[in-house]
Amino acid sequence: MKLKNILIVTEDVERSKKFYKDLFGLEVVSDNDGNVILTEGLVLQDKNIWKSFLDREIIPENNASELYFEEKNIEAFAEKLDAYEIPVTWVHRLMHHSWGQTVIRFYDPDGNLIEVGTPM
Known part of the structure; x- marks a missing residue:
């Protein structure tokens, strides 16, 4: 068995496609009415479709x-985030770990947590 994709829920699929393309360079692989596969294996699922599958509330952040x-x-990436047309909600800005890695954490427009770190 192998892991194929990671799915996140979005209120606005078009906004999320733009967000992940603009900031991370991800491209659309397939777009099927509320279910979008991006490069790197990220899947965007329309919130209403996902909610109907689970029959549970979606809890952002x-x-x-x-x-x-x-x-x-x-x-430079942190500066790019600050200048982005949709303000991000920061969890923390540049954090320097004792093992030498620098990371930032923030939420995408739908409250999905993202970490960006320097390569280890």
Whole structure:
């Protein structure tokens, strides 16, 4: 068995496609009416469709999981986030870990937690 994709829920699929393309360079692989597969295996699922599958409430900013990306020039990426047309909600800005990695954490427009760190 192998892991194929990671699915996150979004209120606005078009906004999320733009967000992940603009900031992370992810491209659309397939787009099927509320279910969008992006490069790197990220799947965007329309909130109403996902809610109908689960029959449960969707809880943004639940901090139970995160998407992790790596970026060599993390300071420039943080500046790119600050200048982005949709303000992000920061969990924390540049944090320097004792093992030498620098990371930032923030939420995407739907409250999905994202970490960007320097390569290890």
